[in-house]
Amino acid sequence: MSGEVPDGWREVRIGQIAREVSIRNDGSNDIPVLSMTKHRGFVRSNEYFSKSVHSENTGRYKIVKRGQFAYATIHLDEGSIDYLKNEDMGLISPMYTVFETNPEEIDSAIALQKFKRFALSGRFSPYSNGGVNRRKSIIFRDLSAFKFALPPLAEQRAIAEVLSAVEEAIAKTKALVDALIATKNEILEDRLRISTQAGWKICRLRDVATIRTGISKSKDRQFKDPLSVPYLRVANVQDGYIDLEEIKMITIEQDQLGRYSLQKGDVLFNEGGDFDKLGRGCVWSGQISPCVHQNHVFAVRCKPKLNPEFLALLAASRKGKAYFRLSSKQTTNLASINTSDLRSFPVLLPPMDEQLKIAAIAKTFDQRATAERASLALLVEMRTALSQELLSGRLRLPDSIIARHRGTAGKVV
Incomplete structure (x- = not known):
């Protein structure tokens, strides 16, 4: 710990106000299995993922009780630690460490904020489990040595x-x-x-728009006439809006700018990623110029018969999302669509x-x-x-x- 301890506060180690708890499941099937999510903390696995993502054998899973903390022993960051608030008890993967704080020493909400600040500051980053992939890891014995000022x-x-x-x-x-x-x-x-009942026709996207692929990023590429420009990534294309909080730059050839530049009115579609990112469509309003898009983002340029905002709404509709989900190539938690899938997207075409x-x-x-x-x-x-x-x-x-x-x-x- 660096810096002076504020007046009236004291310096403590995590080990002084917390202790590890490691109780294994006794084979009970009545305890809900929990997962840790970055933005919501503890969630019931089956409800959050709409399917079973945990092992069928939960005999080695750890029990976490209301008020107790858990964190991902491997790759501990601010999104992988929380304390249980909304359940009396749950099961968590053995890959997590469970511990509890002394309520007479520290408030749970303050403890969580302190632990998250450690993770955000990078103070956990030097730890490694020494495995094949050298993944970051921290056991509770090491965690307990960290010091902080406590009011x-x-x-x-x-x-x-x-x-x-x-x-x-x-x-x-x-x-x-x-x-x-x-x-x-x-x-x-x-x-x-x-609109459907009115008998308006349905066509394929390829009939009323052109689909443009984006530029791929390559660290080893050599450029004859390099140009650094802003570019949109999957993370920028949200559900119904463009997130411009973090715009990265990419180097391209000067003569590629016209080929990959976005135009006002282009509808952006994500190639894939997490299921919630699949087929996201939103309209580019020309907020940055020039701006290109990466190869995992498609740019659709509508012909006169199709309004870009209307197309984005069709993609976000239940039928639109169902189409992309059913057309996608899927792995465990990821899915992707290709140019052919997007070109075949059915477009309801009212006047x-x-x-x-x-x-x-x-x-x-x-x-x-x-x-x-x-x-x-x-x-x-x-x-x-x-x-x-x-x-x-x-x-x-x-x-x-x-x-x-x-x-x-x-x-x-």
């Missing part, structure tokens, strides 16, 4: 209260975005059903005025969702900054807030 329990719970208020605002904003998108989708599904009406309905929801996503980004940024300041002691809460928690100090809450 009194009342101040911990005051900090947790403040951070929880921000988390609640983030959750509500996320829920609002989800509700806007869900409402939009239901309205559009209803409109598309009416242009109807396409524009449907696109306009979607736009009103999308504009509100975009505004809420901007608010969400600010809240997340505030949470990060506030967490860093409060957990380091650089920012101290007023005693009026801390005093509310002095009566609970030493009690499990």
Whole structure:
């Protein structure tokens, strides 16, 4: 640990406030099997993945109880550690380490934030299990040696209260975005059903658009006339919008710029990746110029009979997603489509005025969702900054807030 310990705080090792727990399953089939996800923490495996992704034999699985922590022993990062909140008990893969903290020493929410900060700072990165792939690994004995500054329990719970208020605002904003998108989708599904009943024709995408593949990245390529330009990756193409928070650069030949440059109105489709990324379609509005796209992102350029916004909505519809899912080549958790699959995508083709009406309905929801996503980004940024300041002691809460928690100090809450 570096830096001075804030006034009234004390320096502790993780091993002083936590201990490893290793209880194996006794063969019970009544305990739910859990998985760890980056953004949601513990989830029931079958419900989250809609299928069984764990071993049929859970005899070696570890039991984790409410309030106990677990982390991925191999490749520990900020997304692979959490404590159990929503279940009384669960089973977790033997690849995880389970431990519990002393509730009279540290608040669980504060403990989680401290552990995540260690992971984010890279302090776990020097550890390796020495295996064939030299994957990062950290056992609890090593983890227990890490030191950090710990405020009194009342101040911990005051900090947790403040951070929880921000988390609640983030959750509500996320829920609002989800509700806007869900409402939009239901309205559009209803409109598309009416369109189908009206007898409007269906054609293949190849008949009303051209499909363009992207440029592949090569570290060893030699360039005669190099040009560095922004390029879009799969991560930038979200479900219904473009995420421009992180735009990377790629080097191409100067004379390739025209071939791979995106044009305003191009509809971007992901070749694959995780199931939720498959076939994502959204319209490029020319936010960056010039800008190219990688080979895992298709750019579809509509002909006059097809509106780009309407095409993106078709791809996001239930039938659109079902088409890509059924057409894809699938592995355990990944799927991909090729150019032929995309060219054969069935396009419902109502008159242009109807396409524009449907696109306009979607736009009103999308504009509100975009505004809420901007608010969400600010809240997340505030949470990060506030967490860093409060957990380091650089920012101290007023005693009026801390005093509310002095009566609970030493009690499990």
